[in-house]
Amino acid sequence: MTQLINNDLLGTQNQSLESGLKSDYTALGEKLARSDINIEAILQKAKAFSIAVPSWGVGTGGTRFARFPGQGEPRNIYEKLDDCSVIQQLSQATPAVSLHIPWDRPSDPNELRQYADQYGLMFDAMNSNTFQDQANQENSYKYGSLTHTSQAVRDQAIAHNIDVVELGQKLGSKALTIWVGDGSNFPGQQHFKNSFAQYIDSIKQIYATLPNDWNMLLEHKIFEPAFYSTVIQDWGSSYLAAKETGERCLSLVDLGHHAPNVNIEMIVSRLAQFGKLGGFHFNDSKYGDDDLDSGSINPYQLFLVFNELTDIQLENPSYSPFYMLDQSHNVTDPIESLMYSAAEVQRAYVKSLLVDRKALAHYQQTNDPMMAQATLKQAYNLDVEPILQMARFQSNGAIDPIACYRESGYRQQCAQARPVDPNKTGSGII
Amino acid sequence: MTQLINNDLLGTQNQSLESGLKSDYTALGEKLARSDINIEAILQKAKAFSIAVPSWGVGTGGTRFARFPGQGEPRNIYEKLDDCSVIQQLSQATPAVSLHIPWDRPSDPNELRQYADQYGLMFDAMNSNTFQDQANQENSYKYGSLTHTSQAVRDQAIAHNIDVVELGQKLGSKALTIWVGDGSNFPGQQHFKNSFAQYIDSIKQIYATLPNDWNMLLEHKIFEPAFYSTVIQDWGSSYLAAKETGERCLSLVDLGHHAPNVNIEMIVSRLAQFGKLGGFHFNDSKYGDDDLDSGSINPYQLFLVFNELTDIQLENPSYSPFYMLDQSHNVTDPIESLMYSAAEVQRAYVKSLLVDRKALAHYQQTNDPMMAQATLKQAYNLDVEPILQMARFQSNGAIDPIACYRESGYRQQCAQARPVDPNKTGSGII
C-alpha cells in the first residue's frame, strides 16, 4: 500500500500521545462500564465506520464573489486521489472517494482504478453534472437539464447520466447521485407540473439503464442556483420522484438543502419509514447551503440525525445508506477540513451508539419528555474523543491527524510539485 | 331570508357609490376588451366565487400573552351565525360557515340547521378538536391525541372525530378537517416513526366511517403548539398520510403553516399533480402561523396560489377544493376583517383569471422568463376593484362593505345585546 505520509513520523507523533490516550480511554471505559456499556464493542463500531470524501472537496471552494485558492491544489483526479489517500491514511474513516463527471473523467478508467487501488481507495457514488455547460456541448443547461422544456436538452442530460453510470461500473461504484440545478428565478418562468413530470420521465429513463446492483440517489434542494423555485425542492418531491421511478431509486438528504428551521432528523425518519432513505451529504450551515464543515455549527443536530440512523439500524442491522462529506472549503486546507469533519461525523455516530435505547423507549412510551431528552443528552455530553483516537490509533491512523499532517509538510510539498493552474483564478461570478 | 343589515341603508350606500363604480367598471371593461377579455365573463366568475368563514373567526382572537376582547362578541353558535350572516349579506362571497366541535356543538342540530337556513347559510367542512382538553374528558391530550402512545387516548380522539362527522351529516356538511397539535418539545420525546404510524392508523379508522360523499382533509403545520417536532409537519407527511388512507382523504394547505421562505404555490401544484389537494385555509403571515388577514402581508403570493388553482381548473373545470378563511382577528372587528379578507382572496382569484395563459404557456415553453413573469404581472397590476364591487352590487351586497357595516351600527347593537361573558377574560397563557 502506498502511503504519502511517512509512517515513522506518524509513529513518533502517536507515541507522544499514546499514554494520555490510554489513560483517557481507560477512564472512559470505566465510566461506561458503570452503565453496562462495553467500550470495546463501541470501539469496534467506531473503527468500522466510514464516510466517502468528494473528489472536488480537496480543492479550495469559493462563492459567486470570489475563490481564494490555497497552495498546492490538486490539478487533476490523480492528484485529488493523492490528497484523498492522505485523508484516509491519517483519519482511517474515509476509504472511498466520490467522483464528479466530467470534472474527474479519466482517459483510462482502468488506470484510474489501479491508481486508487495502490492507496486502498474505493469509488463511492458517482455524481453527474448537468448544472454547468461544458465546452463543445451541443445544448445549454441555462434553462434546465433533465426538466428542460426541450426534448433535445433532456435527452442530452439523460445520456450524460447514463454515461456516468457506465464509467462508474468500470470503477467499481455502485450508485449514481443526481442533483440538478433546474428551477426558476421568476414566478411564471416554469410550469411547475410540467417541469416535475419531465423530471420524473427523465430519471425513469436513466433508471431503466441502471445495473441491478446499483442505486440511484435523488438529491433535493430548496434553493440555489435557482432562486424562486427548484424542481425537486424538498423531501416530499424527492420521495414522489423516487417512488414513481423504482425500488432502487432513493432519496438523498443533504443537511444544508432545507428551509430555515426545518427538522431534518424527522425527514430522515420519514424517508426511512417509507423505504426511501438512500444516503447523505454531510455538511453544516447557519443560513442556507453554506457547505460548512460537518458539525461546525450545530453538532447536536448531527447527533440527532445519527440518533435516528442508529434507531433504524437497530431494527434493520443491514441497513447501510451512502454517507459522503459535501463541503466547500473556502478558508481552510481541504485535507484538514475533511479529516476533522470525518471525525465529527464519526463522533456523532459513536455518541448515538451510547444512547440507552431501552430507557429512551420507556420514557417515550410513558410520556416523560424530561427523562427522554436527558437520556439523549447523557450520551451526547460524554466525551468520546478517546474512542475516536483509539480507533484511529489501532487502525494505524493518527491520534491527532491535523498535527501529524502539519508536521509532515505534505502541503508544502504539494505547493512545490503543483504550480498554480492559471485557469483557476480567483475571480468570482456576480 | 332574514337580513340583519337594513336593506334601505344598504341601498342608500350603494346608490352613493354607483355612478363612480359604473364609470370605473366601464373603463376597465374597455381596457380588457383591448386584450380580448370580456369583463362580463369575469364578473360572472367573480360572482360565483365563494369562501367559507370559520365560526370561531367572528370572535376576537388572541395570543398566549393576552386576548383583548372586542365589543359585542358572539357568545354561542347562534350569535356567531348572526355575525356570519352579516358578512355574507354585505360581501356576498361567504355563503358557508365552518364549525369547530365541541365549541359549536348544538343541543339540537336540526334547530341549528334551520337557524342557518333563514340566513341562506350552509355548513362547510367540520373541524374536530383534539388539541385541547374538555371538561369531564376522560383522557388528556397533553401528550398527543390521534398519535398518543396510549391506545385509550387514541381511541378517544378517534371517537370524537367520528362523532363530529355524524353531527356534520345532520348539518349538511361534506367534509371533516383534521388538525392535531400532536408533536414534541424536546429531542427524544417522541419516536418519530411510531407517532406517524399511529397517526395513519388513527385516521384510517376515522376514514372507515366516513360517508361516501365526504372528504377528509388533513392539515399539516411545521410548528406550534409543539415546538421541536410536529407529527404531520409538512406537505410530504400530509401526502403520505392521505395516500395511505384512501381516495377521499386529501391534504389541506394552510398558508401560514410552512417553514420560512417555502414556495407555497409549488406545494399547491405538487399536491394537485398527485391528486391530493383538498382545500385551503387562507390567511397571511410574516413570521410563523401569524394568522393575519389574507393578503395583508404578501398579496402577490396569494395571487400566485390562485394562478396555480386557475391553471389546474383549466385542465379540470370541475375541480373545486375547499376554501376557508382561517385568521385570528386580534386587533380588528372580526366581521370587518372577514369581509375584507374574503374580498382579498376574491381579488387574487379574479386577477388569476386575467392571466393570458396562452401567452404564458408560450413563454414558458420557449424559456422567456422575462415575458413569462411580465405576463403574470400584467394581470396582477390591473385594478380589479370595479369587478369585485360590481359582483357585490349585482348580488345585493355592498359596494363598500365596511363603510356600510359601520354605518349600520350592528356592532353597537351587539355590544348592548351581548354583555361580556365573564369567562372569556383577557388573561393569556405564558
Place this chain on the structure above:
Amino acid sequence: MTQLINNDLLGTQNQSLESGLKSDYTALGEKLARSDINIEAILQKAKAFSIAVPSWGVGTGGTRFARFPGQGEPRNIYEKLDDCSVIQQLSQATPAVSLHIPWDRPSDPNELRQYADQYGLMFDAMNSNTFQDQANQENSYKYGSLTHTSQAVRDQAIAHNIDVVELGQKLGSKALTIWVGDGSNFPGQQHFKNSFAQYIDSIKQIYATLPNDWNMLLEHKIFEPAFYSTVIQDWGSSYLAAKETGERCLSLVDLGHHAPNVNIEMIVSRLAQFGKLGGFHFNDSKYGDDDLDSGSINPYQLFLVFNELTDIQLENPSYSPFYMLDQSHNVTDPIESLMYSAAEVQRAYVKSLLVDRKALAHYQQTNDPMMAQATLKQAYNLDVEPILQMARFQSNGAIDPIACYRESGYRQQCAQARPVDPNKTGSGII
C-alpha cells in the same frame, strides 16, 4: 434555613453516587492537568455561578391553543417561592427569583421578603407587565402601552413601571426589565417613527425615577404577540433606546427573540463592545420564541454565547450581566425543567472557561480558522458533568437533582396541598 427536601434523603442519594463522581472527577482533573488547567479553580467558578429563575416559570406554560396544567401547581407567589426553594436546594445554582407584577404583587412586601429569606432566596430583576389588561384597569393595552398613541395610556403604563420599581426596592431587587408587546398586525397600523419616539420618551420617564443603584433592562423581540411589526424589534432598536435613555439603561438579550439564522453570539459581542449588554433571558428554540428549555435544541450555540461572555469577563472581571431562565414548561414538571436548564447553562459556562484563550487568540491573529474552531471544540467536547456534579455536591445540593426530586415526592405532596385553581383552565386562545 428552611429546606423542603429532606436532607437525609438528599444525603442518601448523594452517597450512592459519590464514588462514581469522585472517580470521574479525578480522571477529568488528570486530563485537564495535562493541559495545565487546574480543575479546582474551575470548580470554584462553577460553584459561584448563579442564574435567576422566573416566578412564573414554576407554573405550567401553554400556547394560544391550550394549556395542560400539571399537578400541584403553585397558586400564589408564596407557593411559587416554595418551588423555587426546591430548585435552589437541589441545583445550588438559582439563589434568586425574578418577579412579574402584577401577577406576583404581595399584599405585604416585607412579609414576602421574609418568606424568601427563610429559603435564602433573593429577588432578581423585577418585570413589569403592560402586555395584558388587568381587571379594573382604566385604559386598555390592546393597541399599545408605553408606545400608545394616547398620552393617557402611556402615562398609565409608565406609572405601572414606576410602581414596580418601588415594590422592587422593598424586596431588594436592583433592576427593572421592560418588555412590551407593542407593535402592529397590519402594514400601516402604526407610524414606525412615532411609536419608537413614544417608546423612548416613556422609558426616559421611568428611568428618571430609577434608584441610583438600579439598572433598567430593555428586552427586544422580533415578533409575537404583534405579527407585522414590533416597536423594539431587534438589538439595533434596543441599543438606540438604551443609548438615548441613560448609562444604566441597558439591553437584554432573550435567546428566542431573533429572526431565523441570526448570529446571537455576535449580538452579545456588539452590545458589550458598546457598553449596553445588561442581561439575558435564557431558553432555546427551533422556530420562533418557542421558550424551550435552555440548551435543549442547540447546546453549542449556548456555549458560543458564554464563549463571548467569558471573553468579555477576561477583559473586565467585574462585568456581571443579569442571567435569568425564561422558559415555558408546557410538557414537563417545571421544577425539573428549571433544575436541568440551570445546569445546562452552567455547563456552557464551565466549558467556556476551559477554552485555551491564548491559543485561540493566536489562531485568530494568524488566520488559522481550522485550529481556532478546533480550540473551541476541544473545550466543548469535554465532559464537564463531573464538575457540575461536584459543585452541587460540595454546596449541599444534589448530585442528580431530578432523581432526588422525584424520590422526594415533593410534587405529589403539592398535588394534595394545592387543589386545582378553577380559574386556571386549559382552554386556549385562538
Place this chain on the structure above:
Amino acid sequence: MTQLINNDLLGTQNQSLESGLKSDYTALGEKLARSDINIEAILQKAKAFSIAVPSWGVGTGGTRFARFPGQGEPRNIYEKLDDCSVIQQLSQATPAVSLHIPWDRPSDPNELRQYADQYGLMFDAMNSNTFQDQANQENSYKYGSLTHTSQAVRDQAIAHNIDVVELGQKLGSKALTIWVGDGSNFPGQQHFKNSFAQYIDSIKQIYATLPNDWNMLLEHKIFEPAFYSTVIQDWGSSYLAAKETGERCLSLVDLGHHAPNVNIEMIVSRLAQFGKLGGFHFNDSKYGDDDLDSGSINPYQLFLVFNELTDIQLENPSYSPFYMLDQSHNVTDPIESLMYSAAEVQRAYVKSLLVDRKALAHYQQTNDPMMAQATLKQAYNLDVEPILQMARFQSNGAIDPIACYRESGYRQQCAQARPVDPNKTGSGII
C-alpha cells in the same frame, strides 16, 4: 445626444400604443380626481424619479455553480455604458450609472466621462472591491480586507477605497459605497470585537479623505460570502459604524441582505429617524441574497418601503437617498431586466404618492388598523401603469420598453459586434 435605439422605431412603437394609453390615463385621472388627486402632479413626480443602474448589472450574472453567458455581453466599461444608455433611452428612469472598481477602471477618466456625456449619463455612487483578489495584488483578502488582523492588508484596502474616491471625483460621482465580504466561516475564526473595531478604524481613515460634498455609504449583509458571521451583519452594526465615523457616513439598505422574515420597511424608518439612511440597493429575494429583479417576488414589500420614504420626504422634502438597482440577471437579458425593474421601483414610488396620508395618520392615531391598512391597499391596488407609460412617453422613452427593445434588434447587433470573451467562461466555483 447619441441614441442607440432608432428614434423612428421608438416613435412608431409609441404611436401604436398611444391611443390606448391616453384612454387609460384619462380614466385613471378621472378616478383619482374623485379622490381629489391631481394625476398631473403625480405624473410630474413620476417623470422626476430616477434610479441608478450598476455597470456590472448589464452583464449576465451567475452563481457559484455556473454562469450561463448571454449573447453580446459588454466586454468593457464603454460597452457597458452603451447598454446603460439603451436602458435610459427607453425607460427614462435611469440617468446614472454606478461603477465598480477595479472592474470598470478606465485608462483615462476624462475620456470615460465624455463617453458617458454623449449619452447624457452621469456617474452615481462608486463601488470599491476588496472582496476579490486582483492580479498582482500584494496582499490577499482571503481572510478579510478592511477588518483583517494584519495592518498591511487593512492599509491596502484603505488605499484602494481612497483611490476609488479620487477616480470618482474625476467622474463627477458624489458617493462611495463600501461593501466588504469580511467575516468568518467557523465559530472562533474571528474575534468579533476586534474585527468590528478594525472595520470602524479603517472606514474612519477613508472618511478622513472624503471630499466635503461626498457621502460614504456602508452596506451590511447577514451572510455570503462569509457563512458563520459577517463583520457588518445588520443595520445595528451599520448604524454604529456610521455613527462613529461621521455625519456624511450613512447606512445603505440592500433589500436582499437581511435575515428571513425581517421587517425591512421598519429598518428604513429607524435609520431615517436617526439620520443615517443614505441609500438603497434594490432587488428582490425569496431565500437569501437572491438578487432577483426588484418587485418580482414581493411587490407589496417594495411599496411599503416607498411608503416609508414618501412619509420621510413629506417631512423633509429635500431628502434624497441614493437609489440603485443591484440585481444578478442570470436568466434574462440584463437590459430587459433593468428596464423592467426600474419601472417596478417607479411603480412602487408612484403608488406610495397616492396614499391618503391624512386619512392614514387619522387611522393610526385612533387605532383603526382595518382602515389604516385599507388606506395603504387603496393606493396599492390602483393600476398606475398609465402614469408610468405616460411618464416615459412624455420624456421620449418607450411606452413599452421591452417590446421596443426587442423590435430594435440591439441585442442581435451586440452579438455580432461583441464576440464572446473566452476568459468569461461558464464554469462555476463550488
